Amino acid sequence: MKLLSQTHAEAQASHLATIARDCLIDEARLSPKPGLVDSRGNGAHRDLTLALMERSAHSLMPTFLALARHSWLRPADIALRETVGRLGRDGEQQMMAATGGVNTHRGAIWALGLLVSAAAMQGGTATADTLARTAAALASLPDSHAPRVFSKGLKATHRYQVPGAREEVQQAFPHVMKLALPQLLISRAVGASESEARLDALMAIMTSLSDTCVLSRAGMTGLDAMQQGARAVLLAGGCRTAAGQRALQQLDRRMLALNASPGGAADLLAATLFIDRVCSPEHSYF
Ligand SMILES: CC(C)(COP(=O)(O)OP(=O)(O)OC[C@H]1O[C@@H](n2cnc3c(N)ncnc32)[C@H](O[C@H]2O[C@H](COP(=O)(O)OP(=O)(O)OP(=O)(O)O)[C@@H](O)[C@H]2O)[C@@H]1O)[C@@H](O)C(=O)NCCC(=O)NCCS
Numbered sequence: 395m396k397l398l399s400q401t402h403a404e405a406q407a408s409h410l411a412t413i414a415r416d417c418l419i420d421e422a423r424l425s426p427k428p429g430l431v432d433s434r435g436n437g438a439h440r441d442l443t444l445a446l447m448e449r450s451a452h453s454l455m456p457t458f459l460a461l462a463r464h465s466w467l468r469p470a471d472i473a474l475r476e477t478v479g480r481l482g483r484d485g486e487q488q489m490m491a492a493t494g495g496v497n498t499h500r501g502a503i504w505a506l507g508l509l510v511s512a513a514a515m516q517g518g519t520a521t522a523d524t525l526a527r528t529a530a531a532l533a534s535l536p537d538s539h540a541p542r543v544f545s546k547g548l549k550a551t552h553r554y555q556v557p558g559a560r561e562e563v564q565q566a567f568p569h570v571m572k573l574a575l576p577q578l579l580i581s582r583a584v585g586a587s588e589s590e591a592r593l594d595a596l597m598a599i600m601t602s603l604s605d606t607c608v609l610s611r612a613g614m615t616g617l618d619a620m621q622q623g624a625r626a627v628l629l630a631g632g633c634r635t636a637a638g639q640r641a642l643q644q645l646d647r648r649m650l651a652l653n654a655s656p657g658g659a660a661d662l663l664a665a666t667l668f669i670d671r672v673c674s675p676e677h678s679y680f
């Protein structure tokens with residue numbers, strides 16, 4: 395019986411890691427995304443390509459697997475927080491080794507890593523709300539092994555007095571839960587294709603996120619352009635309408651002109667797809 399439950403846990407861990415990797419690849423390939431790497435090209439980036447994003451996603455499979463295994467049916471406590479922190483930092487190193495030192499997915503390791511842990515802590519059976527809250531509880535605990543780094547994200551949050559990647563997870567993913575997931579469902583319900591619905595979900599995040607990648611590269615001008623441009627796409631009826639597509643093209647041009655890339659919003663789209671997949675009724679695997 396014990397062997398059976400170990401085999402079950404191992405299969406679930408592998409399943410969660412596969413979903414997380416696939417969500418990163420789906421996000422990277424989704425097109426056309428303003429300023430971001432997609433199937434068309436490199437967006438506002440000189441050092442990122444779609445091939446590199448995909449290699450990075452594959453390199454994270456062992457990290458997601460280890461996070462799921464170590465978190466399986468565990469409570470949110472400091473011991474688990476420190477284990478997850480160590481595994482996340484190892485994952486960042488693996489990503490950097492796979493990409494030759496380019497930061498492709500640091501924010502995604504954080505957001506998706508904590509969601510993978512949260513799903514495993516719940517034994518895989520959780521509502522979207524429980525998943526987000528469990529991840530938030532774990533992310534809010536102190537990790538005494540975390541090195542003190544003054545990252546680009548921290549600099550931007552201090553300079554502009556806005557929340558960043560840390561707060562998004564600690565506050566239980568407000569941009570995913572209140573904006574992206576509802577938009578994904580609405581767009582699907584009104585007949586958008588899956589790609590259009592995902593682009594609409596990305597727009598919903600971009601209407602309000604204080605994306606520290608955009609702030610670091612293009613300041614408040616870039617952030618305002620991102621938020622207003624995304625609102626214009628949704629107000630025009632979203633990406634399934636001709637007017638919405640024109641507004642999206644305009645936003646893409648504006649982001650490229652400002653050298654702005656909403657990498658944080660892209661990570662949160664991957665997190666949205668993960669929650670959508672793990673919590674959907676078809677996900678009866680668990
Ligand atoms: C909590 C950490 C994410 C660290 O956060 P912090 O803000 O201190 O550090 P950054 O190194 O700046 O990383 C933050 C990344 O998070 C994404 N992001 C940005 N804004 C938000 C937001 N409002 N909400 C959610 N997520 C957000 C974003 O990641 C994406 O962009 C990356 C590319 O960015 P950048 O390096 O700036 O790239 P370029 O613009 O191309 O650079 P240049 O060309 O200009 O040089 C890419 O990675 C995307 O993923 C931010 O970059 C976390 O790392 C942490 O504390 N980890 C510790 C380990 C741990 O506890 N792990 C547990 C879970 S596994």
Ligand SMILES: Nc1ncnc2[nH]cnc12
Pocket residue numbers: 421422429430431432437439442447498499502655656657658660661
């Ligand atoms: N598609 C993408 N392009 C650029 N940066 C990203 N960070 C996460 N996804 C990204």
